[in-house]
Amino acid sequence: xxxxxxxxxxxxxxxxxxIGWQAGxxxxxxxxxxxxxxxxxxxxTSGSAGSGxxxxxxxxxxxxxxxxxxGSSSAGSGSGLKDGSYTGQSADTRFGAVxxxxxxxxxxxxxxxxxxxxxxxxxxxxISNRAAPVLRQEAIQAQSAQIQTVSGATYTSEGYIxxxxxxLDQAR
Numbered sequence: 213x214x215x216x217x218x219x220x221x222x223x224x225x226x227x228x229x230x231i232g233w234q235a236g237x238x239x240x241x242x243x244x245x246x247x248x249x250x251x252x253x254x255x256x257t258s259g260s261a262g263s264g265x266x267x268x269x270x271x272x273x274x275x276x277x278x279x280x281x282x283g284s285s286s287a288g289s290g291s292g293l294k295d296g297s298y299t300g301q302s303a304d305t306r307f308g309a310v311x312x313x314x315x316x317x318x319x320x321x322x323x324x325x326x327x328x329x330x331x332x333x334x335x336x337x338x339i340s341n342r343a344a345p346v347l348r349q350e351a352i353q354a355q356s357a358q359i360q361t362v363s364g365a366t367y368t369s370e371g372y373i374x375x376x377x378x379x380l381d382q383a384r
Contacts, residue, residue: 277308293319293383299327300379303371307336310371314351314379321355324348324376340368347372356380 265269293316302311309331315323326348345364350359357377361369 218260222252228294243264275326293321293380296384298381300375300377302328303329303374303378305367305371307332307339307367310340310368310375312372312375312379314376314383316383321352321380324351330371335367339365344366346370 217303217350219264240254295316295318297313297315299309299313309328310330311327313327314321315325324347326340329344330336331340343362346362347359351357357373357380359373359376361373
C-alpha cells in the first residue's frame, strides 16, 4: 500500500513537471508551442514536444500535419491578374457541361458566377445548385482554382475547377 502511494505521488509529480515544462515552453516560444494534441498554429513546429517541422504558411491541426490547400495561392492581389470579366471554357462532365465566369478587380477575383451547371437530370441540377455557392466562396477565398471538391458533387466540382482555371489563364 505504501509503495502504491509513493508511485502514485511520483507519477503526479512527473505529470506536473511535464505540464509545467510545456507551459513554460508556450510562454517563452509561442510560435513553436505544442498543444496537447500535438499541433501548432502558424508556421511553427508540430509533433510531440516540438519535434518535427512543417513548411509553408497555413496551420497544422489535429495530427500535427499541415493542410496543403491552405497554402499560398497562384492568383491573388499583385499576382498579375488583369482587371475585367473572363469566361472559362465549358468543361464537359458525365452529367453535363459546367462553365464559370470570373470578375477581377484590383488584381483579385471579386466574383465567380456559374454560367452553366450540370443538367443531365433533376438530381444533377439539384447537386450542382447545392455545390455552386460553396465552390464560389472557396474560389474567391483561395484566389485560385486550387480548391477542394464538394462532397457528393465531384463531377460538378471538377468541371467548375477546370472552367475556373481556364478563366484565370485568360486573366493573366
